[in-house]
Amino acid sequence: MSDEPVISLRGVRAELGARLVLRGIDLTVRRGEVVALLGANGSGKSTAVRTVIGQVPVTAGEVELFGTPRRRFRDWSRVGYVPQRTTAAGGVPATVTEVVSAGRLSRARFGVLRKADHEAVRRALDLVGMADRAKDSVNALSGGQHQRVLIARALAAEPELLIMDEPMAGVDLASQEVLAETLERQVASGTTVLLVLHELGPLEPLIDRAVVLRDGCVLHDGPPPKAVGQHALPGHDHVHPHDTSGAEPIRTGLLS
Amino acid sequence: MDILNYAFMQRALLAAVLVGVTAPAIGIYLVQRRQALMGDGIGHVAMTGVGLGFLLSWSPVWMATLVSVLGAVLMELIRWYGRTRGDIALAMLFYGGMAGGVMFINLAPGGSNANLTSYLFGSLSTVSESDVTAICLLAAFVVLVTLGLRRQLFAVSQDEEFARVTGLPVRALNLLTAVTAAVTVTVAMRVVGLLLVSALMVVPVAAAQQLSRSFAATFAVAVAIGVAVTLGGTVTSYYQDVPPGATIVLLTIGAFIVLTALAAPLARRRARAAADADPAECRVPAGRAAGDEVGI
Numbered sequence: 001m002s003d004e005p006v007i008s009l010r011g012v013r014a015e016l017g018a019r020l021v022l023r024g025i026d027l028t029v030r031r032g033e034v035v036a037l038l039g040a041n042g043s044g045k046s047t048a049v050r051t052v053i054g055q056v057p058v059t060a061g062e063v064e065l066f067g068t069p070r071r072r073f074r075d076w077s078r079v080g081y082v083p084q085r086t087t088a089a090g091g092v093p094a095t096v097t098e099v100v101s102a103g104r105l106s107r108a109r110f111g112v113l114r115k116a117d118h119e120a121v122r123r124a125l126d127l128v129g130m131a132d133r134a135k136d137s138v139n140a141l142s143g144g145q146h147q148r149v150l151i152a153r154a155l156a157a158e159p160e161l162l163i164m165d166e167p168m169a170g171v172d173l174a175s176q177e178v179l180a181e182t183l184e185r186q187v188a189s190g191t192t193v194l195l196v197l198h199e200l201g202p203l204e205p206l207i208d209r210a211v212v213l214r215d216g217c218v219l220h221d222g223p224p225p226k227a228v229g230q231h232a233l234p235g236h237d238h239v240h241p242h243d244t245s246g247a248e249p250i251r252t253g254l255l256s
Numbered sequence: 257m258d259i260l261n262y263a264f265m266q267r268a269l270l271a272a273v274l275v276g277v278t279a280p281a282i283g284i285y286l287v288q289r290r291q292a293l294m295g296d297g298i299g300h301v302a303m304t305g306v307g308l309g310f311l312l313s314w315s316p317v318w319m320a321t322l323v324s325v326l327g328a329v330l331m332e333l334i335r336w337y338g339r340t341r342g343d344i345a346l347a348m349l350f351y352g353g354m355a356g357g358v359m360f361i362n363l364a365p366g367g368s369n370a371n372l373t374s375y376l377f378g379s380l381s382t383v384s385e386s387d388v389t390a391i392c393l394l395a396a397f398v399v400l401v402t403l404g405l406r407r408q409l410f411a412v413s414q415d416e417e418f419a420r421v422t423g424l425p426v427r428a429l430n431l432l433t434a435v436t437a438a439v440t441v442t443v444a445m446r447v448v449g450l451l452l453v454s455a456l457m458v459v460p461v462a463a464a465q466q467l468s469r470s471f472a473a474t475f476a477v478a479v480a481i482g483v484a485v486t487l488g489g490t491v492t493s494y495y496q497d498v499p500p501g502a503t504i505v506l507l508t509i510g511a512f513i514v515l516t517a518l519a520a521p522l523a524r525r526r527a528r529a530a531a532d533a534d535p536a537e538c539r540v541p542a543g544r545a546a547g548d549e550v551g552i
Contacts, residue, residue, distance in 0.1 A: 053421045076423030083417045090414040092288040092461065094471040102411035106422040111407040137469035153418070163421075 004067045005030050006161050006192045007052055012061035014044075014051050021047045023216040024061065029161075034193040034206050036224060039213035045196045046084060048213065049165055052194070053081055066161075077106040080159030084166045084196070088138045088146045088153075096141070096149050097134045100124055103156035124152040127185070129178050144175025151179065155186070162186060165196045168203070176202050200224060259494050267388050268380045268490055272500070274395040275444045275456060276486035280464075280478035281402040282440045283457030285433055288413040288471075294331070294434075295454035298441045300350040301327030302450055303357025305442075306375045310364040316375065317390050321442040327353060328434035336427070378449035378501030380490060387446055394443045401436045409433060410471060447486065448501040455505045456482060463512035466519035481511050 007029040014022040021044045029035045037045045050056040051063055054070055063070040066078060080103070088099050103124070104117045113121075125131045128148040133141070138149060147167060154162060162183075168176055180202045187193060187206055200207060204224065212220035259265050279295075286294050305323030309316030327349060334345045361367045374382065383391075402409070412419040412429045420426045437457075444453045464477035489504030 050417075053417075055417055055420060074423065076421055079421055081418060081421035083415065085415075088415075090288045091290045091292070092284055092471055092474050093465055093469050094410075094414065095469060098410070098471050099414065102407070102414060102418070103422065105407060105411055105419075105424060108407075111405065113407070135469075140469075157422070 005064070006033075006066060007194060008062070008064040008067075009048070009051070010062045012048070012051055012063060013059045014047055014056050015059055016047065016056070021216050022051070025213065025216070025218050027211055027218070027221075029192060029194050031192055032187075032190055034187055034208045035195070036200065036203070036207045036210045037194065037196045037213065038199075038210055039219075043213040044216040045213050046165055047216075049163055049194065049196050052163060053079070077157045078160045080154030080157055080162045082147075082150050082154045082162070082164040082167050084169065085150060086143060086146065086170050088141070088149045093137045093139055095135055096125065096130060096138055096152075097121060099138055099149055100152045100156050103153035106157045120158060121152075121156050124155040127155055127182050128152045142172065142175075144171040144178075147171050148175055148178060148182075151182065155182075159191070161192045161194070163194045166198060167195065168201055169198065180206070259491060264381055264383070265490075265494060267383045267385070268500070269487065270388060271383050271391050271447050272380065272486040272490040272504070273483055274391055275447045276482035276484070277479055278395050278398040278402075278440050279444050279453070279456035280460040280482040281475070282398055282433070282436050284461045284471075284475055284478055285402070285409050285413045286437060287458060287461045288410070289416075289433075292458045293454060294328075294437060295441060295457040297331060297346060297350045298324045298328050298438050299445075299450040299453045301353035302438075302441055302445065303372070303375070304353045304360065305357075306372065306445075306450075307357040307360025307364070310367045310371060311360045315386070315390075317387060317442060317445070320375075320445060321394070321439060323353075324438040324441055325435050328438035329431060332431055332434040335430075374449075375445055376449050376451050377499065378445070378447050378452070380447055380493070380500040383446050391443050391446070394439050398436055398440050398443065401432060405429070405432070406475075448504055452501050452505045455508060456486070459505075459508045459512055460485070463508070463515045466512070466515040467522065481508070485511060 005028045007027065009025060009027040011024045011026065012022055013020065013024050025044070025048060027037075027048065037048060039045045047056055051058050052065065052070070065073045066075065068075075100121050101113060101117075104113060104121055105111060107120075108114070108117055122131065122134070125134055128151055130145065130148050130152060133145070138146065141149065147170070151164070151167060154164070167179060171179065183193065183203065184206055195203065195207075197203065200210075207224045209222065210220065210224040211218060212225075283295065286292055302320040302324040305320030306316045308314075308323065309319035312319070331346060331349060334349070357372065358369065361369065361372050408424055408429055411422065411424060412426055413433070416426055416430075419429075440457065441450070441453050444456060448456055460478040460481040461474065463481055464474045468474040468477055485504050485507040489507050490500050492498065492507075493500035493503050
């Protein structure tokens with residue numbers, strides 16, 4: 001049972017519009033593993049993650065979650081998801097607690113939150129160091145704090161599997177460290193993690209395995225590549241735009 | 257209070273209050289998902305329903321409900337499948353709905369655009385017994401959905417992608433939101449008219465946002481504003497002989513302006529309180545020492 005893969009993608013192909021984004025990728029994440037999905041912009045890493053949660057339909061291949069085909073999977077409280085976002089805000093003001101409480105709905109029957117649910121929401125806010133901002137509007141938060149709120153929302157259901165799409169994008173250094181610590185504690189308590197990352201950054205020590213995509217194909221599946229040169233400097237933030245033509249997209253030092 | 261002695265005014269006030277509650281209650285979810293103009297679109301489509309009602313000699317209110325529900329479902333389907341040219345498809349639906357209404361009403365025996373006017377701009381004083389029954393039933397449905405499913409609707413309207421991963425039936429909830437909005441449009445049709453319906457769905461929410469920090473408070477304040485302006489507008493129109501629909505909408509916009517003016521000093525006070533909580537001087541970020549070399 002413990003050997004059963006938490007996530008299993010076999011020969012997955014997916015299209016966005018008329019463009020073939022995934023050309024048959026295999027990806028297995030076992031219980032307790034921390035796997036980073038790396039690659040240049042447009043390499044299909046976000047799409048791969050979104051086939052796992054059913055946001056992008058698969059045109060061929062199989063996706064399984066906890067050994068169940070994705071179509072029949074209903075046990076969503078085991079999965080915590082952090083979408084790629086720069087903001088947690090919608091068109092109407094909402095407090096940090098209101099946003100994070102939405103993450104608990106997968107465990108609440110008929111959408112009724114009980115005392116234990118409210119406590120879980122508070123614990124999740126504690127984990128990301130946002131408990132003191134619980135009653136504030138999310139509109140008043142910085143980019144890094146938004147990301148912490150989105151992660152607390154995923155943690156509110158106390159999931160066994162965390163799927164995060166670029167959790168470090170647009171996050172200030174102080175928040176990056178809080179996030180790395182939060183993730184470290186989750187991993188220590190046995191949570192399985194699949195991360196989409198642009199670069200390894202402060203999460204590097206946590207990562208067991210890296211899968212690198214290029215043009216919708218798996219290019220590398222193994223130990224995380226070491227950062228070199230400037231990219232290895234502490235606090236190096238990878239913000240320059242990438243050439244999407246794919247001419248030289250892997251010059252990030254990831255594979256050298 | 258001689259206003260309450262007339263049966264037609266009692267009906268008008270009841271209908272107005274129900275619209276004041278229901279329009280902002282569903283409108284807040286439309287604003288949250290940044291579809292503030294959806295009410296307007298449904299209003300256009302409902303005109304075809306009114307026209308068909310006249311043509312077939314059926315109740316225009318129920319016919320408008322049926323057609324606008326179908327229209328709202330169609331809009332939701334277009335949003336799923338026709339991502340690329342969705343806006344054009346919606347435009348076709350809106351203008352087709354309006355043109356259909358004008359066409360059908362003129363085809364109806366003895367029908368002319370004059371019949372349409374009371375639905376376009378509301379006709380509060382001619383609300384009948386059977387209208388009131390229909391409005392009460394439809395309003396009960398809207399309140400049940402918007403309050404009973406508030407956590408689910410909040411989650412779906414805030415972040416659809418995330419809501420899917422919490423196992424919520426996202427498509428069903430989206431359809432329910434669209435249908436509820438369509439029902440609200442027909443509830444409000446007799447009071448403010450199809451062309452002004454959207455104002456009561458959106459403007460009270462926008463006004464409430466000026467003051468509130470939470471979704472729950474925005475909801476409560478928006479409904480309070482909705483009830484205040486619909487009652488105020490109805491009473492004003494009785495004493496001053498002005499059209500109630502337009503009065504209600506102008507009062508709502510007035511409320512928005514007043515609350516926006518009030519909000520500025522409040523925001524300054526909150527900003528000061530937040531500044532007191534944060535240190536004013538610069539600090540080296542945690543994880544970096546002052547002597548660190550920082551590569552650029």
